[in-house]
Amino acid sequence: MASPASRRILVTAALPYANGHIHLGHLVEYVQTDIFVRFQKLRGHDCIFLCADDTHGTAIMIRARAEGRGEHEVIAEMRAAHLADFAGFEIGFDHYGSTDSDANRRLCAIVWQSLRDRGLVAGRAVEQLFDPVAGVFLADRFVRGTCPRCRATDQYGDACEKCGATYSPADLVDPRSTLSGATPEVRSAEHLFVRLEPLQEFLRGWTQSSGALAPQVANYLAGHFLGEPLRDWDVSRPAPYFGFEIPDAPGHYWYVWFDAPVGYIAATEEWAAARGGSWRDWWQAGDVPPAEIHHFIGKDITYFHTLFWPAMLAAAGLTLPTKVRIHGFLTVNGEKMSKARGTFVLARTYLEHLDPAALRYYYAAKLSGDIDDIDLNLDDFAAKVNADLVGKVVNLASRTARWLEATGLADRYPEDGGLFARAAADGAAIAAAYEDCDFARAMRLIMAAADRANAYVDAEQPWKLAKAGPASAARLRDVATVALNLFRQLAVYLAPVLPRLAAQTGNLVGGPIRSWDESQQPLVGLPVAPFTPLAARVDPARIAALLAATTPSPPALSPPSTAGAPMTTDSGAPLAAEPLAPTCTIDDFSRVDLRVARIVAAEEVADSRKLLKLTVSLGGDTTRTVFAGIKGFHAPADLVGRLVVVVANLAPRTMKFGTSEGMVVAASGAGAEGVYLLSPDTGALPGMRLH
């Protein structure tokens, strides 16, 4: 229940598009927003976190066609996937809607009518390329052709990657639809526009002095858009289009970027209706107290949220955003996320390998609330999470809780040299940092408190008190009581970032953490449950596995496809021809050191009937010369570059042609023709051992 002093805060994260899965880049925003919301709730404010799938547009329509099914089937499937991913990362939406909802259709109509009433809608013919085979108008990116300036081939319809020229798709020398391959034709169609110039004055005022935007964003808008007359915004698309048909303009559909932000309101409506309220309680002025509206977005969609969206809201007489909080993009190991490098990591792939809490903490430690890109450096990630969360915070409980299992906390809070009070006083600065979305600062302050707490434990040496017997029991209880209270205080401060740690801490001592104020008073006289591990260390091997699972198979190096070969038809002949060897132990096996190696050179051995001379790399500078009996089955040139498995600790053997320093593993024999080299799954690196 909200107290009179509490604020009403509506928070949104950008709506993920239904054409793709959630990846680590998306999660920067959802984790950031979730932390902010959990913080506000912990502070006792009336805060709701709304989001939805963004479902409409050409891309979904094209995809559904390509997959031979309806758009609604596609978006339902993607919605389920998105929700599962978000749940895995403990993103706590109060409601998750869809732009393809009745509520959204109604609200779009309301906003639309307001624009009409104010004379802000205008119609005009637009010439656009049309695919006569697919029967759709083509957005620029669905057209490719030869650049009219530099003649580079296969360029997008809006700009040339080679020479940087920008143009209209109709200017391409030999335009082709990427949908059907057909040559598009220029067709004229009526589009509806929102006139923004009449709102120029309003937008200038709101962007420059409302306080909703960071100064550099305001400058960007002032310099880039507001310095000249605002162009009309094209908000309709002709049929066929997957979206909502405009009620007073049959055959025209709202462009996806019109109905997407209205989805924020629609989600509010669905959430409020379930509680007997209305979206108007949050989006229309006049309420006491008025609601704050905070939008979290990425910098790529800045102008939609800082020009078009406020224009729509203003025209409809609705509440303008209190803050538009803009974050940068995610890089991985200092570079743009890349499928080829294996750094384009999907949320669910991450969840299969690592703890979501680790990523939440790492993002929190990096997010400063400004527009800079943040980098996920994977070495740093493991080091930071292990040092901070496990080494400092969790360790505090791990090293002291067990001394209180029998006795519980001391009945009066002992002298602690002012440590608890000092960290309690820090609460104001930590809260201010959370409020500013400067989570990095909050984490630094919290970790400083954790350092002080660990130093306290070290100085008091409770393990010596434990050994000293009954005479020191009271003192031991006091020291452990201090340490555990300092730990729980940290857990309160970290609760917005690490909700599961907060819950586990509540189970350990003191019950569920419900309020920020619990950081201000130590607990006494309560039982302490048996300690259970609260966080797992990040194992670098798991990160490697994650990247390996993410890296796509380069076509040239893929193992042969087994598709279409039902497993039940495999012959038993090879096994029968060469029965299994006698059982060996794991120790026997481990004496054979099998390694992944890359063939860096291969040549025929002139005088040999069967041998190829290979040079294999075990990574770094380590190479081996190996003679392999695979001549006739593999052309040397085809082998260079590929990964194989070698017996790396095989005793060198002098042969007629030289010394062989290992052996390449291959399947063969048993009556079958051919020698088949083994290839590791993609992602394996030279030097990796087979276990």
Next chain:
RNA sequence: GGGCCCGUAGCUCAGCGGUGAGAGCAGGGGACUCAUAAUCCCUUGGUCGUAGGUUCGAAUCCUACCGGGCCUACCA
């Protein structure tokens, strides 16, 4: 072409006009052994991208340049 952001120790980042430039991690040395090889103490390490300028004083303000990232209105 125009614009925005960033460039500080090996790594990730604070500091953003004023005592000799900081933290965490990594590296080196020591202590401890309660704890998920965790913790504590000491310590090595930087011409604050480059070049100019403003100022009594600049990592901090201005200009230019170099490097990285991003935006530029039908890519979401």
